[in-house]
Amino acid sequence: MDAQTIDGIIERHPQDPSSIIQVLLDIQNELYYLPKDVLEYVSKRLGVPMSRSYHLATFYKAFSLKPKGKYPIAVCTGTACHVQGAMKIYDQISRELHITEGERTADNRFSIESVRCLGCCGLAPVVTVGKNLHGKIPVAKVNKILQQYK
Amino acid sequence: MAYRTYLMVCAGTGCVANQSMKVRDKLVAEITKRGLQNEVAVVTTGCNGFCAVGPILVVQPEGIFYQLLKETDIPYLIEEHLLKGRPVKELLYTPPLEKTPIPKMSDIPFFADQTLIVLRNRGLIDPENIDEAISRGAYEALAKVLTTMTPEQVIKEIKESGLRGRGGGGFPTGIKWETCRNAHGDPKYIICNADEGDPGAFMDRSTIESDPHAVIEGMCIGAYAIGSPEGYVYIRNEYPIALERLKTALKQARDYNLLGKNIFDKGFDFDIRVVRGAGAFVCGESTALMASIEGKTGEPRAKYVHTVERGLWDKPSCLNNVETWANVPQIILNGAQWFANIGTGDVSEDPWGGSKGTKVFSLSGKVNNTGLIEVPMGITLRKIIFDIGGGIKDGKKFKAVQTGGPSGGFIPESLLDLAVDYEELTKVGSMMGSGGMVVTDENNCMVDMAKYFLTFTQEESCGKCIPCREGTKRMLDILEKITNGEGTEEDLVLLEDLSNMVVESSLCALGGSAPNPVLTTLKYFREEYEVHVRDKKCPAHACKKLITYNIDPEICVDKGHGCDVCRKNCADGAITGETKKVHAIDVMKCGRCGICLDVCKFDAIYVE
Numbered sequence: 001m002d003a004q005t006i007d008g009i010i011e012r013h014p015q016d017p018s019s020i021i022q023v024l025l026d027i028q029n030e031l032y033y034l035p036k037d038v039l040e041y042v043s044k045r046l047g048v049p050m051s052r053s054y055h056l057a058t059f060y061k062a063f064s065l066k067p068k069g070k071y072p073i074a075v076c077t078g079t080a081c082h083v084q085g086a087m088k089i090y091d092q093i094s095r096e097l098h099i100t101e102g103e104r105t106a107d108n109r110f111s112i113e114s115v116r117c118l119g120c121c122g123l124a125p126v127v128t129v130g131k132n133l134h135g136k137i138p139v140a141k142v143n144k145i146l147q148q149y150k
Numbered sequence: 151m152a153y154r155t156y157l158m159v160c161a162g163t164g165c166v167a168n169q170s171m172k173v174r175d176k177l178v179a180e181i182t183k184r185g186l187q188n189e190v191a192v193v194t195t196g197c198n199g200f201c202a203v204g205p206i207l208v209v210q211p212e213g214i215f216y217q218l219l220k221e222t223d224i225p226y227l228i229e230e231h232l233l234k235g236r237p238v239k240e241l242l243y244t245p246p247l248e249k250t251p252i253p254k255m256s257d258i259p260f261f262a263d264q265t266l267i268v269l270r271n272r273g274l275i276d277p278e279n280i281d282e283a284i285s286r287g288a289y290e291a292l293a294k295v296l297t298t299m300t301p302e303q304v305i306k307e308i309k310e311s312g313l314r315g316r317g318g319g320g321f322p323t324g325i326k327w328e329t330c331r332n333a334h335g336d337p338k339y340i341i342c343n344a345d346e347g348d349p350g351a352f353m354d355r356s357t358i359e360s361d362p363h364a365v366i367e368g369m370c371i372g373a374y375a376i377g378s379p380e381g382y383v384y385i386r387n388e389y390p391i392a393l394e395r396l397k398t399a400l401k402q403a404r405d406y407n408l409l410g411k412n413i414f415d416k417g418f419d420f421d422i423r424v425v426r427g428a429g430a431f432v433c434g435e436s437t438a439l440m441a442s443i444e445g446k447t448g449e450p451r452a453k454y455v456h457t458v459e460r461g462l463w464d465k466p467s468c469l470n471n472v473e474t475w476a477n478v479p480q481i482i483l484n485g486a487q488w489f490a491n492i493g494t495g496d497v498s499e500d501p502w503g504g505s506k507g508t509k510v511f512s513l514s515g516k517v518n519n520t521g522l523i524e525v526p527m528g529i530t531l532r533k534i535i536f537d538i539g540g541g542i543k544d545g546k547k548f549k550a551v552q553t554g555g556p557s558g559g560f561i562p563e564s565l566l567d568l569a570v571d572y573e574e575l576t577k578v579g580s581m582m583g584s585g586g587m588v589v590t591d592e593n594n595c596m597v598d599m600a601k602y603f604l605t606f607t608q609e610e611s612c613g614k615c616i617p618c619r620e621g622t623k624r625m626l627d628i629l630e631k632i633t634n635g636e637g638t639e640e641d642l643v644l645l646e647d648l649s650n651m652v653v654e655s656s657l658c659a660l661g662g663s664a665p666n667p668v669l670t671t672l673k674y675f676r677e678e679y680e681v682h683v684r685d686k687k688c689p690a691h692a693c694k695k696l697i698t699y700n701i702d703p704e705i706c707v708d709k710g711h712g713c714d715v716c717r718k719n720c721a722d723g724a725i726t727g728e729t730k731k732v733h734a735i736d737v738m739k740c741g742r743c744g745i746c747l748d749v750c751k752f753d754a755i756y757v758e
């Protein structure tokens with residue numbers, strides 16, 4: 001992300017340290033992670049010490065310091081999904097792709113994370129791959145779903 | 151222009167996930183194809199609540215309810231219903247175990263037993279169009295307040311209604327407003343808590359998605375009562391649809407001068423800013439939330455001085471939950487007494503003396519009718535789960551219902567006739583919470599569920615105070631030990647001791663209530679813990695380390711003729727056998743993923 005784009009994002013918010021979380025969220029939503037140089041640039045522009053930006057970036061779950069895969073996989077581990085066996089689904093994906101929480105496959109295709117209630121508990125267990133949502137998945141279907149993205 | 155028929159397509163998150171937008175597009179295409187576009191309108195609405203049967207379409211004004219729609223159903227539906235005037239039976243809702251479909255939405259048990267105040271507009275308006283909200287009475291209460299009431303009168307009305315906070319604690323709203331109005335400091339802030347941290351709940355999000363103006367109007371009224379020029383909505387970043395709808399609604403309200411300067415020409419100024427949360431459960435707590443709005447990490451502080459005195463930017467701040475705000479306009483319009491007539495107890499003397507109005511719950515887990523419901527306070531859990539919820543899925547046995555999310559507890563079958571109100575739920579060790587209600591059945595292990603919630607709270611502990619940071623971690627260690635079959639009797643005692651210690655000594659309510667899931671399961675399901683400890687077994691067959699997968703050789707050969715499907719699907723290569731012969735699982739190799747159980751068509755696989 002170049003300085004101009006970042007400036008554009010910063011301009012959408014009040015130009016003071018209180019905006020740092022909102023600015024970082026905008027960047028995270030676009031890049032799916034916070035590259036170090038971007039974090040440094042934003043800190044400087046908003047007058048926030050790097051130590052604090054780093055504290056924020058690691059405190060809040062929305063931020064990631066590592067890039068995600070082309071198809072980020074989010075397994076809902078909310079309560080409704082948990083009682084319908086979300087962990088089985090998570091384990092199966094993790095085993096199939098040889099990655100665990102926050103990691104990316106060697107070919108950069110997939111990354112995996114667990115998230116909380118996606119608001120469609122009626123479809124539990126729920127997994128999103130990229131922008132697509134898959135609901136009511138039996139463990140046995142996991143591999144088939146992954147294959148759609150290979 | 152008025153239409154003869156309105157096709158209300160649900161665009162709540164659940165229905166959208168089930169492709170309701172494709173259904174909508176198809177409806178529009180078919181209607182245009184048949185030249186009906188001047189008679190029939192297609193409207194996208196917020197969540198109807200009955201997410202279990204989405205995508206949903208309601209034909210108004212008759213209120214005919216269609217469910218589980220597919221794109222391919224649409225041409226026939228249009229032909230039959232709109233041209234020939236015959237509702238399509240196969241697409242109507244039929245209750246489980248019954249044969250006759252119920253055409254009318256209002257006759258379906260799921261809807262019939264609900265009372266709508268907060269969600270009164272759900273499914274009836276397009277949430278992105280302020281005119282539709284206004285035609286259903288939005289901002290009338292604000293007009294009434296600004297033209298005929300003093301701030302003191304507004305506060306009195308809210309106090310008399312008995313409205314209590316819907317975010318968890320149930321603090322009387324009128325008293326909070328009054329304290330904030332009387333606090334010294336300028337300016338004062340109004341804040342809406344839309345952080346919705348409970349990991350199995352989505353009431354606030356649905357409220358914003360289906361009727362954002364109710365929340366905005368409630369905040370305007372609160373701002374007038376308290377004397378605040380500026381409000382914030384703190385909303386989860388993970389809620390993109392709610393966020394967009396809220397922003398659209400705010401813009402439309404500003405365009406109509408329902409927000410901004412000199413509202414209704416009454417010299418009242420108020421505007422609202424949206425701030426997104428960044429995914430920390432603790433930020434639902436008032437002091438942490440305010441720190442987060444200030445751009446800091448969300449760490450709670452001790453509340454020697456309350457946030458109504460010194461909150462955001464050290465100024466008096468009034469924080470209420472989404473649902474609390476959304477109740478306000480209806481109370482103003484219909485009067486305190488109307489509201490106080492719904493619910494339990496008596497609030498005329500003691501503001502804590504009862505629970506008034508309704509509560510929105512997201513009902514999920516092992517019930518047939520999962521979805522979003524709004525019910526009067528005082529309704530029994532049994533009525534919610536068995537009438538509205540339609541009972542337990544697949545004829546299984548009810549085990550416990552969890553209310554209040556990570557801060558709440560598990561309620562067993564013996565207490566199902568409990569009236570749902572703040573005090574009753576607290577008495578049995580749970581709490582109202584923000585409205586998550588997750589039903590579990592015989593296949594859910596209570597130790598595993600306690601572990602689930604504690605894993606959550608332990609991860610979400612901000613780490614500032616030791617009892618919460620270390621205490622929950624030690625508790626989790628013990629639960630892991632027990633579910634791994636390494637627990638002892640002493641562990642149960644220690645677990646209880648630690649729980650009480652964490653409750654008593656944590657800085658904020660996150661730690662203070664984190665042990666509730668453990669304490670309630672220990673209280674009501676102690677036997678289940680003991681079986682884990684004593685026999686190293688998990689009666690619900692949920693704890694991986696304590697179960698084995700097996701194949702019944704007779705069923706495998708006699709019924710399945712050694713179909714070999716399980717062996718082909720086993721990811722661990724743990725199954726031996728060949729077609730027509732008996733199959734067996736090597737326990738040492740088995741990863742207990744459960745795939746074989748899923749794929750076996752003959753129920754030859756069993757768990758011990």
Ligand SMILES: Cc1cc2nc3c(=O)[nH]c(=O)nc-3n(C[C@H](O)[C@H](O)[C@H](O)COP(=O)(O)O)c2cc1C
Pocket residue numbers: 314315316317318319320321343344345346347348431432433434435436469470471472474475584658659660
């Ligand atoms: C750890 C923790 C998480 C909370 N999460 C929420 C939440 O997600 N939504 C909410 O409205 N209140 C939440 N609360 C309660 C708020 O602190 C606060 O009491 C509430 O928003 C006040 O509004 P009310 O009086 O309208 O309920 C939480 C409290 C704690 C301690």
Ligand code: FES
Pocket residue numbers: 076077078079080081082116117118119120121122124126349350351
């Ligand atoms: S818990 Fe997974 S969608 Fe609600």
